[in-house]
Amino acid sequence: MQPSRPRPRIRDVARAAGVSETTVSHVLNNKGRVEAATRARVAEVAERLGYRPNSNARGLRSGRADTIALLMPIVDLDATHHILAVDFYLSLTMNVVEAAFERDQALLQLPPLRRLDDLRRFGIDGGIVVDPLPSDPRVAMFDRLGLPVVTIGRDIAHPGDHWWVAADSAAGTLTVLDHLAAAGARRVAMLSVDIEWSWFADAERAYAEWTARHGRPPMLVRARPDKLDSSAAEAAGRLLDLEPDAVYVPPQWLATGLLRATRERGLSVPGDLLVSVGVDSHQARTSEPALTAVDLDPARTAREAVDLLISRIEGRPPQAPRVIPITLLPRRSTAAITRRA
Amino acid sequence: MQPSRPRPRIRDVARAAGVSETTVSHVLNNKGRVEAATRARVAEVAERLGYRPNSNARGLRSGRADTIALLMPIVDLDATHHILAVDFYLSLTMNVVEAAFERDQALLQLPPLRRLDDLRRFGIDGGIVVDPLPSDPRVAMFDRLGLPVVTIGRDIAHPGDHWWVAADSAAGTLTVLDHLAAAGARRVAMLSVDIEWSWFADAERAYAEWTARHGRPPMLVRARPDKLDSSAAEAAGRLLDLEPDAVYVPPQWLATGLLRATRERGLSVPGDLLVSVGVDSHQARTSEPALTAVDLDPARTAREAVDLLISRIEGRPPQAPRVIPITLLPRRSTAAITRRA
DNA sequence: ACTCTATGCAAAATCGATTTGGCACCACAA
DNA sequence: TTGTGGTGCCAAATCGATTTTGCATAGAGT
Structure with missing residues (x-):
């Protein structure tokens, strides 16, 4: 295992391919006007060097993290594992991950949050809270930070809220x-x-x-x-x-x-x-x-929740609440x- | 719900507090030389505005994503849910999340990866692969990208590898x-x-x-x-x-x-x-x-895996493999x- | 031949936070 | 008075990618 050499930057790819950084970016994002031959050469070089765009730089520029958070239910600590020990939650999680991935979002799994600062730390565009309690403090944290949030399950203390998905x-x-x-x-x-x-x-x-x-x-x-x-x-x-x-x-x-x-x-x-x-x-x-x-x-619930959250992030009106039919x-x-x- | 106003930047905090961005940064990171009174005032303003540092910008500067990935076992798709339908994996996941959080890392949960590009997309410093198969392609992807990786469970085809944690x-x-x-x-x-x-x-x-x-x-x-x-x-x-x-x-x-x-x-x-x-x-x-x-x-396994991965990310020699005693x-x-x- | 347009590529601005280097000011000693 | 050192703060450089703008050149149209 060699002492891993620093990751190649877009600059390195540009130099190796004999073009500008602009052109490399255009090739990698399928934008701009680049000759087919150049395009192919740049792509080949990028692949050979194992180039991977720095997502921080990309996110900084685009203003989005392309990352959403998932918060599992909290109950009395001793009880949590019992209650979650049902494959519904496992399946829900896996399906949220998959659905997020398909929408080009990364999925951050968050621990039980204690303070507002706990949430500040993460670079996320929004979050999904599973099984909210009445006036759930986690939802309040998202609101406080102006971060979009949707819940799986309804907050029974807030009948006016529409941003939720729940089985019927x-x-x-x-x-x-x-x-x-x-x-x-x-x-x-x-x-x-x-x-x-x-x-x-x-x-x-x-x-x-x-x-x-x-x-x-x-x-x-x-x-x-x-x-x-x-x-x-x-x-x-x-x-x-x-x-x-x-x-x-x-x-x-x-x-x-x-x-x-x-x-x-x-x-x-x-x-x-x-x-x-x-x-x-x-x-x-x-x-x-x-x-x-x-x-x-759980598969459909997960998909609808991710979709609803992305709607909210992008500022579209809520096609919500979404009630999932059961069988x-x-x-x-x-x-x-x-x-x- | 008002059309959420744009998040405050460090610039806004600086202006509101009547200091430079540098000073705000110093206050928030407990660095530099700032008078106690100024420090308090800046902190108060930041709190009042609900300031949250942009993690992309921060990560870009520091060169780290402070994010690690978790990849759950893959088996025949139909079988996956049966095999994972045991609370060990749920507990393992929750504990990895918690351990990562305590080490100031965010935890990305990844779906089954199909192509190398799937992994490129994510801004991560390293990953944990659970239950690797012999010469696991997911581990190979990490290696290929020069990303640190540790496994929970040993790859039985690579006896030389030390970067793993496993129950005995x-x-x-x-x-x-x-x-x-x-x-x-x-x-x-x-x-x-x-x-x-x-x-x-x-x-x-x-x-x-x-x-x-x-x-x-x-x-x-x-x-x-x-x-x-x-x-x-x-x-x-x-x-x-x-x-x-x-x-x-x-x-x-x-x-x-x-x-x-x-x-x-x-x-x-x-x-x-x-x-x-x-x-x-x-x-x-x-x-x-x-x-x-x-x-x-699973709690200890999770903790050791996160610790081992961070060691590898920071380039320390492996205190590995780590065998977890069972009872x-x-x-x-x-x-x-x-x-x- | 002479303009005009489309094409291929590059220079430079930009995103937001951190960090380096340095300036101004004050207290104190020589 | 002049140096010396410490304090409090700031301007500017920096991280790596994307995007806007602009500049050549080639080819088309008159």
Whole structure:
């Protein structure tokens, strides 16, 4: 490994090709008027020298960083890994990266930001905040710096804001509930969590409306968002005490806890209890029994979020909010109830 | 939302504070000689205007991007999500982001790169490639551009390379095997996958040595790395045909497949078969039964990788390779065999 | 032959921050 | 008074690419 020689500059390419820096720039950016032969020669030299334009210089000139930031959800630190341990977020991330790349943007992944200065440091054109809390301080930081920002999920404290992309949690909930009812469930409960994300808020509201409309007793249990393993067990216990015959449980970690609780009580799924989870994952597919899940379409969500952010950066009016349609993935955990016939 | 006024430049701060740009720069970077009163006034003005240094200009001057890239593993596209659907990678990513941030580096997440030009576009000082394949083309791209690169996991085709960080897969394997033997297992098998990562290669080699040393029959089955759900089922079937009483299975998705196969054959874990997986995860903790797993310490791995990369960027000699010690997390899936007494 | 236009290329300005070198001023000593 | 050293601040050079402007030259049109 030789002591890496300094990177070639545009000047070096120009000299080696016997032309001006201007011409090299024109060739590399497909602009200006350059003879085909010169063009080819310059391109060849640039390739041979391994020339790579300095993106700082380029960005300085063009006034854009061509870089956007991604901020993953923050919750109680201990809980973060549990909550994010679902491949939805992995898939979302990969798809945001890919979508940004296709739009010629680099994707900076940011850690939880503590102070405004933390954000100042980065050379970005805008950011995507995933699962904002009410009046999320991270969104406020972007606003404060005049940086464009969009969210994946809605800030439930700011109904006027339009710059968001979110899966249709309410529709997803109704689809699940109808599916459970069609499978024969009478006492349909919901197991949620006390985190103020629009995903949960919308699901709970839809559940309330659905039970009211169908004249069913609402059975909603919320888990505390800390010490997740134990709070899942505790909440699952409270829920089972209500003796439901079907449950819609949005987050995967709660579904896992609920399944464990049913096993401990000797209940069978789907025999005694139908269970549907609100996000698809490898865990849902391979659990025993396989869990009926809602496909939140992380790929499309990612693409729309990147597109919306770029719109905002370029000052175009919001074609927003953007609601992503969901689909139900029925699996064995909600197989039709027959024993009640 | 007003049409966001242009960001203040250092010039605006200088004018508003009645000093030169030089002085503003000195204040903001804690350099030079500036009277305390002036210093305070400039700082106040900068804060009030929401001044944020243009990182392109700064980077241009300093010659560094203060940005490093992270490249996640690539495998057959269909399989990627299955393989990465384990919180190890999520945790690794978050920790790399955090570690980079603490070292004043921004973290660019890159998509799978197809061409050299894909990499040229980004303004980075170096990169971290996770789970390199033999003679990994992504590593080659970095080399080709003279960009510092380190890997998490070793390129098994380049034994001379030192710029890597990896969990001690061999030691982890021996620990697991000893643990299984201590629990009473006689016929210890290994279920691996045909992917040429050092994690698997080292584990298989350690397994071969261990069986030879203990005079046990080696029972190694490799799954094909495509169509993961079906190939897991197929490989698990082949393995169970060998009638082992314990299995070490590094990847989580294979362990999931193996558990399903045991259920279908009416085998109980740990009653008839001890199972240990090679990476810890939420799935391993919450599966039924909970799976004994190897803690690969993604937090430390991430930190060491970032540190090693910065060393290389700054031209320091490699304090490398860096082998991360592992620990075993015994759970119910390897509870001691008593029925054989 | 003589203008006119299009073409190929280059010189110089520009983006915004950092850094070097130096000027003016003051206090103090010789 | 004159030097000496330290302090506080600023002008200008600099980083590397892009873009504007301009200047030759060649070829076309009259």
